[in-house]
Amino acid sequence: MGVTSGTELARTFEVDLAGQPVATRRWVCSLSNDTLQNNPPTEVQIASHADVGLVTAGGTVNWGQAHPTASSLGLRKFTINERYGDSPYHVEVVAEYGMVTANQILTPTSRTAEWTFESKPGQVPALFYYPDPPDGSGNGTQWPLTNSAYDYFEGLTTEESLVTATMKKNYTSFPSSQMSATNSLNDADYFGTGNKWCWRCAGVNATYTIEMFNFSVVSYWATTHELVYRQTGWRLQLPDVGWNYISGGQKRRAMVFDFENGEWVASANPVALDGNGNQTLGRPAILARRVNPEADFTTLFGTPPS
Numbered sequence: 448m449g450v451t452s453g454t455e456l457a458r459t460f461e462v463d464l465a466g467q468p469v470a471t472r473r474w475v476c477s478l479s480n481d482t483l484q485n486n487p488p489t490e491v492q493i494a495s496h497a498d499v500g501l502v503t504a505g506g507t508v509n510w511g512q513a514h515p516t517a518s519s520l521g522l523r524k525f526t527i528n529e530r531y532g533d534s535p536y537h538v539e540v541v542a543e544y545g546m547v548t549a550n551q552i553l554t555p556t557s558r559t560a561e562w563t564f565e566s567k568p569g570q571v572p573a574l575f576y577y578p579d580p581p582d583g584s585g586n587g588t589q590w591p592l593t594n595s596a597y598d599y600f601e602g603l604t605t606e607e608s609l610v611t612a613t614m615k616k617n618y619t620s621f622p623s624s625q626m627s628a629t630n631s632l633n634d635a636d637y638f639g640t641g642n643k644w645c646w647r648c649a650g651v652n653a654t655y656t657i658e659m660f661n662f663s664v665v666s667y668w669a670t671t672h673e674l675v676y677r678q679t680g681w682r683l684q685l686p687d688v689g690w691n692y693i694s695g696g697q698k699r700r701a702m703v704f705d706f707e708n709g710e711w712v713a714s715a716n717p718v719a720l721d722g723n724g725n726q727t728l729g730r731p732a733i734l735a736r737r738v739n740p741e742a743d744f745t746t747l748f749g750t751p752p753s
């Protein structure tokens with residue numbers, strides 16, 4: 448007959464200053480004499496008995512099952528102790544209830560991704576600036592960072608904080624698509640933090656993992672993704688300057704007039720161009736050049752919870 452009955456004993460409830468409550472329930476299950484001698488019940492049979500109900504008849508643990516009176520607490524642990532009171536016909540079952548998250552009760556590969564964000568200072572080349580009125584206002588106008596003669600300052604850098612988003616997710620098979628997206632940029636606006644090409648996949652780390660869940664062995668790839676956000680974007684912002692220019696469809700050497708000797712000589716400094724190869728005789732244009740491939744970040748990495 449197996450387990451004939453289960454009697455619940457006194458309950459306990461404990462909470463500390465940090466606000467982590469723990470509730471405990473205890474049962475004593477009685478075993479029939481013939482079962483004990485010929486076919487002792489398994490742990491699943493004991494914990495799934497109708498008077499206990501911690502495990503389904505199919506052997507699945509009811510993780511997160513609400514406590515009868517403290518409904519905010521869920522089942523997170525149970526223990527089976529044979530020979531309760533030194534009796535071979537009685538087994539003690541102890542269940543512990545506490546705070547349980549939705550992810551904890553899911554199989555490893557069904558758990559939702561976990562996101563963390565961290566801002567770190569960084570330095571980038573200083574190649575442009577936002578002019579003050581009347582030349583510009585707000586962030587709508589960008590001018591190349593030059594002196595009053597429109598020559599570029601070389602080697603200047605500026606502070607620009609970068610935000611690193613770390614996403615952890617488990618995959619049944621090796622995440623080859625995510626791995627191949629390393630160094631790629633987002634091909635569209637990514638969860639509202641910036642236009643395309645502002646996020647870069649800095650790296651993907653995957654570890655083959657084996658875990659016991661619901662009395663079964665589950666294997667999966669535990670993967671960590673690092674996505675880095677740069678407010679000004681990851682395209683190179685290059686001054687359109689050079690020693691040559693285009694005129695009449697031909698490349699020509701940039702020249703300057705030597706007033707002291709009354710002759711044209713090749714320019715010793717790069718000259719400003721307008722983005723189409725023409726000399727501007729003023730400030731150069733800014734060329735945006737993307738050197739990283741792009742990828743669909745929403746499909747590959749998903750988005751954090753709202």
